[in-house]
Amino acid sequence: MNRWKKRALSLSALVLAAGAVLLVFSLQPEIAPVAPPQASQFSAEQIARGKTLAALGDCKVCHTRTGGQVDAGGMAFNTQFGTIYSSNITPDVATGIGSWSYPAFKRAMRYGINREGHYLYPAFPYTSFTLTRDDDLQDLYAWLMVQPAVSYRPPKTELHFPFNVRQGMFAWNWLFLTPGPLPVNPQHSEEWNRGAYLGESLGHCSACHSPRNLAGAEKGGSHHLSGGIVDGWSVPALNSHSPAPIAWNHQQLMQFMRTGFASSHGVAAGPMAPVIAEGLSQLPEDDLRAIATWLASFQPPWPDHGKEVSIQAEQQMMLANSPGARQFAGSCMACHAQNTGPKLYGVRPSLMLNSNLYSDSPDNLIRIVLDGIQHPATPELGSMPGFRYQLNNQQIAVLLNYLRTDLAQRASWPDLQNRIEQIRQQTEDKS
Structure with a gap:
């Protein structure tokens, strides 16, 4: 037997032995x-x-x-x-x-x-x-x-x-896996520690709001709470990596967790809506306040000028006359840009402040435009109709590019129309 065959056999034996040891130690009663x-x-x-x-x-x-x-x-x-x-x-x-x-x-x-x-x-x-x-x-x-x-x-x-x-x-x-329980952080207040405990343990915020490595484990360190992907939806970061144009403050976090809506950020949709409906909205006020205190500590010290930005955005929508603005006027303005007139059922979030407009991915907005929000986090929010059968891919692309470039002042998403077609096919009801 030559030298290489002996080495191969030795390596195989070592692998088998290691596997046997791993099997023994992995057995649980x-x-x-x-x-x-x-x-x-x-x-x-x-x-x-x-x-x-x-x-x-x-x-x-x-x-x-x-x-x-x-x-x-x-x-x-x-x-x-x-x-x-x-x-x-x-x-x-x-x-x-x-x-x-x-x-x-x-x-x-x-x-x-x-x-x-x-x-x-x-x-x-x-x-x-x-x-x-x-x-x-x-x-x-x-x-x-x-x-x-x-x-x-x-x-x-x-x-x-x-x-x-x-x-x-x-x-x-x-x-x-690092078994718990979670230690107290002496550098923060009792309320912050309570919020960290609720959010990091049973609340498992990081399970959706943190990216994962190739083995499916959450990335830690600076990646913790920096955003993820769930069921094809982009989950926004809860820390300074958030794409939101305005930092979350304590009041907005409380409002969002209780109702699924924050005026400076938008409405809960996709996988987050049931988390609000069946989970966070059911918690006592003290628990929500503690979680908000914890989450707010990750936010950058940006000024909260959402109201002024929102007013400017609505004025811009009313004056614009581009193809995208006309598409917006025909499909969206009745609910999303009411300055006067009767208030329709539910909330009327300013799209200018919607975090999805500032994301690197258009997927969330595409999904919402196609299928709307049929099951809001709380009934008071009202529902949003989908436009899957009313607008074709080109019309949706024109609309989203308008929102992205004219309102959010960001570069247009590349290959948008093809991405809309992909998501349209992925989310088509086959029943």
């Missing part, structure tokens, strides 16, 4: 099943706190499929690794978490390992949930265990090789 806890085991106060924590964690948003029963799972998450389906977190014994003890629940939340000892994928944001304190996890467990049990088995998650090998998550966790 099953936690024995229990009878579903009775509601009498939990206090009314514990259940009430758990309800608020479930809203903070957006449990209902991710664990309820369209047309399905609450928390029964089955929502599809399309990732670059394949499709992941959310699990049933109702207390059904056969298909949900009814047989889970609190230690089993805690292990899933802290380490991403279910009762049977199987690794979970980080589409379930245990990398954030791990920061949650024990008392809050106990309250959340109490709330989930007193909800109606639903017998439903979600579709099986299907990922590409090698990501379909769940044991590989042992290495992923070793690289990217």
Whole structure:
């Protein structure tokens, strides 16, 4: 046997040995099943706190499929690794978490390992949930265990090789999971620390608002809260990387989290709308105030001159006579540029201040123009009609270029018409 063959065999043996060691260390024991806890085991106060924590964690948003029963799972998450389906977190014994003890629940939340000892994928944001304190996890467990049990088995998650090998998550966790709870930052106030705790743990803001690396893990450091991509939507940065022309202040953050609308920034749409509807809008005022204090600390010290800019923008819209301005007048002005006359149902956000106009990507605006906002974060906002069947790609491109160049004073998005066609096809209802 020549020297190269010996080296190849030695390397193969080393790889196999390393794989065997990894397999041994990655094996996790099953936690024995229990009878579903009775509601009498939990206090009314514990259940009430758990309800608020479930809203903070957006449990209902991710664990309820369209047309399905609450928390029964089955929502599809399309990732670059394949499709992941959310699990049933109702207390059904056969298909949900009814047989889970609190230690089993805690292990899933802290380490991403279910009762049977199987690794979970980080589409379930245990990398954030791990920061949650024990008392809050106990309250959340109490709330989930007193909800109606639903017998439903979600579709099986299907990922590409090698990501379909769940044991590989042992290495992923070793690289990217830092178990909590979140430490207190002595350089900030008690309210700031409360907001950081709520936003970083169960609130898992960074799960959507931070970019991810090739392994699907959140990027930290200066990338933390600097924006991401969710279901084809561009998720804006919550820090100084925000494209918004006006920095978020405490009042605007409070208003947006409570209602889904901030006059200097726009309306919640896409994946953010249900987060407001089912989550943030349900939180106590003190919790929202704390989160706003935390988020506001990431904002640059820009002057808040939104009202003046908005007035100038509306005047510009009324005077312009370009093809884009005429398209805007025919399709949008009735709701987005009313200086006088009767007020229509819902809010009338100034498009001049919409953060999407200042983004590097036109995708969010394209999606909104095509399909509107049919399910607003709160009913008071009113809905917006879509123009998928009223405007062709060229008309939408003319409109968006006008908003981008004339109002936002930014360079036009390249190859816009082709991008509109791509998103039109991707979002077409095939039913």
